[in-house]
Amino acid sequence: MPLVPGLRSPYAKIGRLVYFGRMLDKMRLHAAGRLPLADYGANLGKGFDSRCCNFLRVKYEDLQARVLAGDLDDAALLAWCHERGGARTDEECEIWNGFMIKRGWRDGAAGTLAQRITESGLVGQPVLTMFDYLDYDEGRASAPERPWEKI
Template sequence: MKSVPLSAYQETLGMIYFARMLDKIRLHAADNLREDFCDNLGTGLDGRCAGFLQVDYAKLVERVLQGGTDEDILKWCFANGRALTELDIFIWNNYLKKVGWNDGTSEMLVRRKKESGLEDRDEIQTMPEYFEYDEGRK
């Protein structure tokens, strides 16, 4: 059985989601990423995260596959894209925690919940909450 990535709530230098994106890259390279994640690598929230950091996703993949800790790679992003301030990280984290709640991703959240048999779970209001249920952490 192939693996799901880390929780979107996992922090790297205070930033959520980044560790999840790197975990997906590593799992995919090891041919151990659950199939339903493979088609969207580098798009969706991965693309938004890389864009927020102003790094090219393909170059990020290359850097991840060279090795190093998540912290090392985030510092590489700061040096090769843009450094984030505490305010930037606060804004990113609060944005990410609310993705899918009354925004352009809401329809996708409804569809994903239905596909996963979670449509009756009203407590799932955001994509990160959906990930927790769909991936078996809740």
């Protein structure tokens, strides 16, 4: 996948959560016509997006409409989610972050990750998780910096 200006790493946190900011970026970029649909279109609102919305107990479409209203920053959008779906505890956020940053490492997504690594020509790179894969595939190559240890 190409490096898309304005699409942040899945490791980037908003409040206590990884991935949430990336999902917001995808919503905004898609609405602006700047998200390559050939690479991202099929999974909008699915996969990690769906997991994130399920974790927050909000509907993707509702969050998307709120994001596109354009009057809230990312922290306020997370607060909006907490108002609707209920606030998450520190422990729940720790579990969410731990699950997400390790997805693809010795779990049910390992086969998919291996396939994507091969298809993207990233064999031999230190890609251990889906987050690593996204960063490498989009040209960020942050895995050697071990961003998960800064979370």
